[in-house]
Amino acid sequence: MKNVFAVALGILTAIGGFLDIGDLVTNAVVGSRFGLALAWVVPVGVLGICLFANMAGRVAAVSGRATFEIIRERLGPRAAAANLGASFFINLMTVTAEIGGVALALQLASDVGPRLWMPVAAFGVWIVIWRVRFSIMENVTGLLGLCLIVFAVAVFLLAPEWSGLTHQAVAPVIPETESAATYWYFAIALFGAAMTPYEVFFFSSGAVEERWTVKDLGTSRLNVLVGFPLGGILSVAIAACAAIVLLPAGIEVTSLSQVVTPVVAAGGKLALAFVIVGILAATFGAALETTLSSGYTLAQFLGWAWGKFRRPAEAARFHVVMMVTLLVGTAVLFTGIDPILVTEYSVVFSAIALPLTYLPILIVANDPGYMGEHVNGAGTNVLASAYLVIILAASLAAIPLMIVTGAGQ
């Protein structure tokens, strides 16, 4: 019975934890501009993150080594430092976007401007990292994030014309108002939103934090394989809401209030309350994960003590890095930069940097020196190699497309 409960809790946490500000914004933007013509990208991204997170989790559970320790061991300090530079920068962008997301969600709830909420959000993130145990932190934000199911409910309440909606998704056509370049640019953005590298840093370091062993692999696999696809369904629901309400009205998503407009149209104040709690939990949870990831990546690269399982005083450099990250993220937001814009760029840069972390994990997952009998099976390797091609193609195409389309304008 305890096991069933643990599995259910893990799955629910994975659903709530899958969505962050990147998924919320990108799916709404795409839905409002392309309808469901890009819905096929979400399952591609979800399968990719299942595969990647599963490999990284297995490597961490079997060898006890988290992602960046392995990247340094395998690539040497020079290539790993270049890798760290890119990963850390993108992670910092994501931290900034998530803190901005928390502030915007609090603004929706309170009508107090986001600038007043930003330091509050950053302080909240810090105090949770400082004082709250890893498992509680994960479960509370994950479970509250389930409030985002209201997006799926809203799709039904809006009573759309189902045949038209499925036709958009099954036989995708690029709308006349959009070019092929913007279509593929947003395909990469959606892919990057589903497969953000921080999820993998966090997942593999989390496996070490929670002291996973080979015995826990089954549970972790189930959490990922059930939880992430259900999270992906919520992603599509966000896009569908935007496609039903915003696309016909010709509204482009440039703020968080537009993301929630369809939900309010469908369910009124009650739905708004749910969606605000959901967005707050999802962005706050992701802010915790990205802030921790900044500490994890740097500490693992430089061989410092890290982890929430240690007292802060036993991992001093790790905690100082996270404090500095939060301060820098908040400072960037105070320049008046639009958090939604930071989010849109961060998901594309995530796609660009993805091969840097994917390839070393794929190699180590096949190394018996680390993995013993738990190396990748043939099926996993075929799928993982196919994804290597997709990830490389997305990464290489992203910058040219960003230039050609003016970042999707």
Add this chain to the structure above:
Amino acid sequence: MNASSNTFPDAPRQRGRLLDARLHLLDRQMLDDRGVPVGIVDDLELSADAFGDIATGARSPRVTGLVSGHVVATRILGGQPPPSRLQTIPWRLVAAIGTVVRLRQTDMSFDALWVEHWLRDHVVARIPGGRHAAK
């Protein structure tokens, strides 16, 4: 020189595990006997006979220690770090080599930890809750 005129002695027979210095030692995490990270293997120290010509039949050079320190900058950019930044951990302190290098119990203080200790004493431990485990 072709194969038939090769006068080198046979390579020593391998007993036990073969370690590749680059793959299995360099850039590995070192943990002390309590499992606390103390640094990363940045270099290896070889016995003095490893340098210059090695006489036939002489004892083969050996790894005498692991070298660690705040040298990530010179390892990335090249160049020679000042010797004061490096610390040698004698090989006899190595307890096990696996996915990490485990060290035996020792009174030795690890120089690489001074930043950690400074930040602990001056920043982290002074913030309320810094010395307690999370709840």
